[in-house]
Amino acid sequence: SQQGEEDPQALSIQEGENATMNCSYKTSINNLQWYRQNSGRGLVHLILIRSNEREKHSGRLRVTLDTSKKSSSLLITASRAADTASYFCATDRYDYKLSFGAGTTVTVRA
Amino acid sequence: GAVVSQHPSRVICKSGTSVKIECRSLDFQATTMFWYRQFPKQSLMLMATSNEGSKATYEQGVEKDKFLINHASLTLSTLTVTSAHPEDSSFYICSARDGRGRNTGELFFGEGSRLTVL
Numbered sequence: 001s002q003q004g005e006e007d008p009q010a011l012s013i014q015e016g017e018n019a020t021m022n023c024s025y026k027t028s029i030n031n032l033q034w035y036r037q038n039s040g041r042g043l044v045h046l047i048l049i050r051s052n053e054r055e056k057h058s059g060r061l062r063v064t065l066d067t068s069k070k071s072s073s074l075l076i077t078a079s080r081a082a083d084t085a086s087y088f089c090a091t092d093r094y095d096y097k098l099s100f101g102a103g104t105t106v107t108v109r110a
Numbered sequence: 111g112a113v114v115s116q117h118p119s120r121v122i123c124k125s126g127t128s129v130k131i132e133c134r135s136l137d138f139q140a141t142t143m144f145w146y147r148q149f150p151k152q153s154l155m156l157m158a159t160s161n162e163g164s165k166a167t168y169e170q171g172v173e174k175d176k177f178l179i180n181h182a183s184l185t186l187s188t189l190t191v192t193s194a195h196p197e198d199s200s201f202y203i204c205s206a207r208d209g210r211g212r213n214t215g216e217l218f219f220g221e222g223s224r225l226t227v228l
Contacts, residue, residue, distance in 0.1 A: 042221040
């Protein structure tokens with residue numbers, strides 16, 4: 001079942017700007033993951049943050065996790081046209097059955 | 111990273127026919143695979159969990175006689191949409207967990223299969 005809610009639903013930014021999207025969830029989790037999906041394609045794993053972690057970086061990506069608020073954010077810095085995609089958060093409740101959020105569609109304008 | 115191959119990427123069939131979608135882990139053994147369904151501009155909904163050598167477990171509301179899942183080997187799971195109807199048209203995506211104990215929590219996704227039922 002879907003337990004994540006993401007906002008905004010859509011985001012349009014200029015190349016070089018930062019993009020921030022948020023994810024909220026309802027139950028306790030083992031970890032939270034972010035995925036990217038290009039139109040009509042499969043999902044690409046971006047980053048995983050465990051429930052005992054608060055912040056994680058990977059290249060131009062920065063993820064935060066606040067388990068007290070049951071929320072996470074994904075920041076993409078210095079965005080590029082190739083970052084145009086839909087981004088999904090997904091929560092894992094210890095059984096690898098991921099529950100996906102509704103997704104944020106990011107458009108990066110050249 | 112690990113690669114999951116899904117085939118076919120697109121399939122168009124007539125109403126009433128059955129369609130089989132394959133999901134293969136190419137460079138790792140996947141003891142568990144997951145099947146998701148995605149409607150246009152929506153999120154992914156977990157349909158079922160496929161376990162090698164045992165029956166699949168289905169999520170609530172998913173008809174197991176409609177969506178047959180077989181996980182006959184450590185590298186292959188198949189989803190068969192039986193007696194397909196237009197409302198079964200969707201994007202089906204599989205994912206697999208590397209069962210060799212790395213336990214990173216990461217799942218590897220196939221490229222998806224777009225089913226259109228006429």
